[in-house]
Amino acid sequence: MKKKVSVSIDEDLLSWVHSEIENKRFSSLSHAVDYALNELKKSSRKK
DSSP: OOOOOOOOOOHHHHHHHHHHHHTTSOSSHHHHHHHHHHHHHHHHHOO
């Protein structure tokens, strides 16, 4: 189940994410955050 949360993001990073959304890499800001956190979780398991 997904939960709605609020986060603060650096303006430069937010601008980059929005450009990636425009380029169809991510479907939304939520998708980008979810993807990034899952990748971080996967990489922390490998250690």
